[in-house]
Amino acid sequence: MPVLVENDAAWAGALSAGLPAGTQVVTSIDQLDNWLANQDAEYAVVLGPNTDLADCTALAERVVRTYPTIGIVLLRHDLTSDVFQAAMRVGIPAVIAADDIAGMTAAVERSRQMWEAVRGPVPEGGRDGKVISVVSPKGGVGKTTIAVNLAVALSGSGAARVCVVDLDLAFGDVAITLQLIPEHTIIEAIEAEEHLDFSLLETLLTRHTNCFILAAPTHPEGKDRISPALIRRVLKILRQHFDFVVVDSSPAFDDQVFEALEETDECIIVATLDVPTVKNVKIALETLDSLNLVVGRRHLLLNRADDEVGLTAANVESLLKMPVSTALPSASAVANATNHGKPIVLSRPDHPVSKALVLLAQDLARTTMNGSATSRAATPIETDQKRRSFGRLRK
Ligand SMILES: Nc1ncnc2c1ncn2[C@@H]1O[C@H](COP(=O)(O)OP(=O)(O)O)[C@@H](O)[C@H]1O
Ligand SMILES: [Mg+2]
Structure with missing residues (x-):
């Protein structure tokens, strides 16, 4: 299942609509770390647009090292060149505009396919x-x-x-x-x-x-x-x-x-x-x-x-x-x-x-x-x- 990190309840609700049922929503990177340490079938982390960029890139570095099968999807209000450069530096494969729900859904689906290619089918319900x-x-x-x-x-x-x-x-x-x-x-x-x-x-x-x-x-x-x-x-x-x-x-x-x-x-x-x-x-x-x-x-x-x-x-x-x-x-x-x-x-x-x-x-x-x-x-x-x-x- 994907996990969404977003501390703004309205944004969390809007983004959840484009994510599979059963997606976990957490409000901070600390909660995310805690969550990932206890899960085995998470295939995507979606970093909501209101999560601090420096926190996102630090998290991405940890995830790439510790959970290489998890795909990271970074959502931003403004897609500036600074954002793309920061994402590239830490190996975030998908950077998407915050209001591009379809783009986010597609990126999460790609993460699922990558996960399944390596680890086999995601358990039903995750x-x-x-x-x-x-x-x-x-x-x-x-x-x-x-x-x-x-x-x-x-x-x-x-x-x-x-x-x-x-x-x-x-x-x-x-x-x-x-x-x-x-x-x-x-x-x-x-x-x-x-x-x-x-x-x-x-x-x-x-x-x-x-x-x-x-x-x-x-x-x-x-x-x-x-x-x-x-x-x-x-x-x-x-x-x-x-x-x-x-x-x-x-x-x-x-x-x-x-x-x-x-x-x-x-x-x-x-x-x-x-x-x-x-x-x-x-x-x-x-x-x-x-x-x-x-x-x-x-x-x-x-x-x-x-x-x-x-x-x-x-x-x-x-x-x-x-x-x-x-x-x-x-x-x-x-x-x-x-x-x-x-x-x-x-x-x-x-x-x-x-x-x-x-x-x-x-x-x-x-x-x-x-x-x-x-x-x-x-x-x-x-x-x-x-x-x-x-x-x-x-x-
Ligand atoms: N170790 C305990 N010490 C004191 N009271 C307890 C203890 N364990 C349960 N109780 C109390 O006993 C009552 C019955 O417990 P409950 O959990 O409803 O039992 P059951 O579900 O088996 O019918 C409740 O009021 C509960 O607070
Ligand atoms: Mg009882």
Whole structure:
């Protein structure tokens, strides 16, 4: 995908119209450096007409050295000989008048062709993002809190594109946790199911400063109208356009959650120090095993890990036969942050809960997939039966 550097919002809007959907817009060269360090499929940098020329040429020198497959397109209000000379000196191949949108589009397209000649086809949507799901067979254990904070941490102040999908389809509260009032929800994707694409899905997203969200239906009855196939399609499309898709889920391990897990790269399983929760997490793990889902890609998160309730983290590890990869203490600051609509990683970055979640986000961002996300031993019929029997166990 191309990246546009432009600090004037009106110009950024006008230029974006001539660039492919999914183009990232940043307002400074610093943000661009940050962005490029975290991306692998950018093929063009468009330097907007209001970006300082000296900054542009310094940037071009760095890009030519560090990312030789990225094409640079320099837009200027005045095409003077000084501009052309400066561009030539640092090897900028395209210098175009700011109002020549067609010229910019053509130059960006040439950059894409050059990139593909060297590196092969640009991934559809420009990305092959990672899907991270936060699950637990219990409610109130911290799934939404963890999902939202992870999303903010993963975004790294705008260095990565992140979308949170609220799959607690009956009682989703991702939006309210971020103090957002969504105008659209996933329910509006139903009609378009067959021909759903990113241009439509994008209109259903709600923007937060650090990420996007796809909100759950506003009424619980909407849940039954959303098919597992739609969930799969939504995640498949989103991962092509975001670096991370974070899925928050319902306490029921229902078909929609199972379908999301089929598309999941890394799965955070949330437990707390109480016997019923640990018992249900154990059953959930056994079910995931029998469905061959997210095998080798599960991370046990123990929330409120310092509660003194007669059960310890060591007990949980031995009961569940897996190590606790992240332990979060109980802290009133977490609930306080939720009530103020500001995730704790933003409001209290030095808090131990924030530090642990940022570390987890860094680990997840580093982890590479160790196998196909969809390798399944069970046949679809077996899978269906196992899912249903888990549903019965849950009731
Ligand atoms: N480590 C923690 N310490 C204190 N309160 C927490 C902690 N984790 C979550 N909470 C609070 O517990 C409540 C339930 O959390 P939530 O994330 O909504 O759970 P779930 O999504 O699993 O139902 C929220 O008020 C949240 O602020
Ligand atoms: Mg929740």
